[in-house]
Amino acid sequence: MDNDVYGHVNNVVYYSWFDTAVNAYLIEQGVLDIERSATIGLVVETQCNYFAPLAFPQTVEAGLRVARLGGSSVRYEVGLFAEGAPQTAAAGHFVHVYVDRTTRRPVPLPEPLRAALQPLLRT
Structure with missing residues (x-):
């Protein structure tokens, strides 16, 4: 995803990185098989704050944490950094509601998923 006409990666790409x-x-x-998992996460909320531009061919690093672990939802927070940079170029969040793949109805977080997310939980 190359640079846009302004010489940096377009803002929609940041959401793809998240x-x-x-x-x-x-x-x-x-805890996720994108083709077969019975439970999948659907994005219901997202936000991004931009602090510095990123441009191709820079390498981008991401930091990930969980801000809230609910019954059927998770709030993920992501920081994007130019490789080796101490300050975030962008920080954002999105909320997944976990649903049954077939019915698309909310379901409780499966225990293996909850266990995988627990180490990322920061309050």
């Missing part, structure tokens, strides 16, 4: 950071973590922890 999604990638969360899903990569869940896949690495073995």
Whole structure:
């Protein structure tokens, strides 16, 4: 996703990075199979604050934490950094409501998912 006409990565790409950071973590922890998991997370809220531009071909690093672990929802917070930078280029959040893949109705967080998220919980 190359730079836009202003010479930096367009703001919509940041949301893609947020999604990638969360899903990569869940896949690495073995609690998400994007094609077969019975429970999936749907984004119901999102926000991003921008502090410094990022531009291709910079390498972007993401920091991930969980701000709230509810019965069927999770608030993820993500910081995006230019590689090695001490300050965030952008910080944001999104809320997943976990639902049954077929019915799309909210379900309680499965215990393996809750256990994988617990170490990221920061209050």
